[in-house]
Amino acid sequence: MDPWHHDPRDPLEKISPGTFFFHFPSLCYASGRKLCYLCFQVEGEGEEDSWYDLGVFQNKVYPQAPCHAEACFLSWFRDQNLPPEEHYHVTWFLSWSPCPSCAEDVVEFLEEYRNVTLSIYTARLYYFWDPDFQDGLHKLWCAGVHLDIMSFEDYEYCWETFVDHKGMRFQSWDLLRDNDLLAAELENILRSTMNPLRREIFYHQFGNQPRAPKPYHRRKTYLCYQLKPHEGPIKAQVCLQNKKKRHAEIRFIDSIRALQLDQSQRFEITCYLTWSPCPTCAKELAMFVQDHPHISLRLFASRLYFHWRWKYQEGLRLLHKPRIPVAVMRLQEFEDCWRNFVDNQGEPFQPWNKLEQYSESITRRLQRILEHPQNNLENNFRNLHI
Numbered sequence: 001m002d003p004w005h006h007d008p009r010d011p012l013e014k015i016s017p018g019t020f021f022f023h024f025p026s027l028c029y030a031s032g033r034k035l036c037y038l039c040f041q042v043e044g045e046g047e048e049d050s051w052y053d054l055g056v057f058q059n060k061v062y063p064q065a066p067c068h069a070e071a072c073f074l075s076w077f078r079d080q081n082l083p084p085e086e087h088y089h090v091t092w093f094l095s096w097s098p099c100p101s102c103a104e105d106v107v108e109f110l111e112e113y114r115n116v117t118l119s120i121y122t123a124r125l126y127y128f129w130d131p132d133f134q135d136g137l138h139k140l141w142c143a144g145v146h147l148d149i150m151s152f153e154d155y156e157y158c159w160e161t162f163v164d165h166k167g168m169r170f171q172s173w174d175l176l177r178d179n180d181l182l183a184a185e186l187e188n189i190l191r192s193t194m195n196p197l198r199r200e201i202f203y204h205q206f207g208n209q210p211r212a213p214k215p216y217h218r219r220k221t222y223l224c225y226q227l228k229p230h231e232g233p234i235k236a237q238v239c240l241q242n243k244k245k246r247h248a249e250i251r252f253i254d255s256i257r258a259l260q261l262d263q264s265q266r267f268e269i270t271c272y273l274t275w276s277p278c279p280t281c282a283k284e285l286a287m288f289v290q291d292h293p294h295i296s297l298r299l300f301a302s303r304l305y306f307h308w309r310w311k312y313q314e315g316l317r318l319l320h321k322p323r324i325p326v327a328v329m330r331l332q333e334f335e336d337c338w339r340n341f342v343d344n345q346g347e348p349f350q351p352w353n354k355l356e357q358y359s360e361s362i363t364r365r366l367q368r369i370l371e372h373p374q375n376n377l378e379n380n381f382r383n384l385h386i
Helices: 017-023 069-079 100-112 131-142 152-162 179-193 199-205 248-259 279-291 310-320 331-341 355-371
Strands: 037-044 052-058 088-094 116-122 146-149 222-229 236-241 267-275 295-303 326-328
Touching (some): 069 100, 131 179, 146 179
Parallel strands (some): 267 295
Antiparallel strands (some): 037 052
16 A cells, blocks of 8 residues: 555554564664654543554655654644543654654644653664754653663564554564664663653652553663762762663662772662562672672662562562661652652652552561561462552
8 A cells, every 4th residue: 555645644554564674673773764654552541431543654755745754643643632631641663763853843742732641662763873863852851751762572562553464473583683772872862861860750660559550651670879978978879770681780780889989988878779679680789788898788669579479589588688678668768769869840759649558568578578488479469569
């Protein structure tokens, strides 16, 4: 089907497997791919009969009426005349990240439609070395857009949802070749927004609710740490996030080692984590503390990661042995994290519903793990806290 026969405001239902495999590989440099494809999903978040739609837009490049895929979507969305009292979450899967002009259009769109949140997952970064393009991505992030490089799960979802695969099973082949490099580039571009955290990120990622609140972004690992001498002012306050194949806890260890702290002084480090450490990170943290007796480390976790699995319980007990206190974040810790690591604009922390009740429940679970090694939580699937 010739896409030029479609009005820019009329999305395609599907794209062919050939189009998907040619235009969506994760490459740092992808010559010959001048087209941009935008696969979208719009979810209304009302109580009943919520609106839902999806489709694909392609940019129009011929001279008579050029129109970028992002502009096609924005025009189409405005034409839907959706009820303004309902909240909508929009997800884009893009073959190229937005150009500076489209980034500004999206920011203006979100200012106009306060009831819309947007997540963008992109296969590639468009002119990521150009300061103007970097600035565009930074503006999107500051406007509350969730930005990320497409993961294997994202490719698989796009294949099932937006590709006319005719029953063919998804095979990643070479689609994710430069995925790690692009993820690192995007993090470098957005790094200035990591310190301090945006308020929206804090409330979503550090929330201790059993299920992620709306909008339903995936919860990731964030680690905020505060370093201070035993006697003296705070020396460092840093926020870190998981990177591909390098967890936030390992990045934290790298960061502290790079400081080359004076071993004749005692230092206190407090870490606030969205998830408790995995077994591998627990082992590395235990070894780090044993190798640095002049450092006192405390960990506060908002939620427990795979706490029903034996290896993860063993990891928590391993941390408990070499004098690393592991505790659950309560109201005091959330307020301290908000005050020291969040761009709070001078506003006080606003607890979410049942915060203290959730903290108490997670604390009891942690105590059972630490105090009763034979306790079996394998079948406790009602409170997974994922």
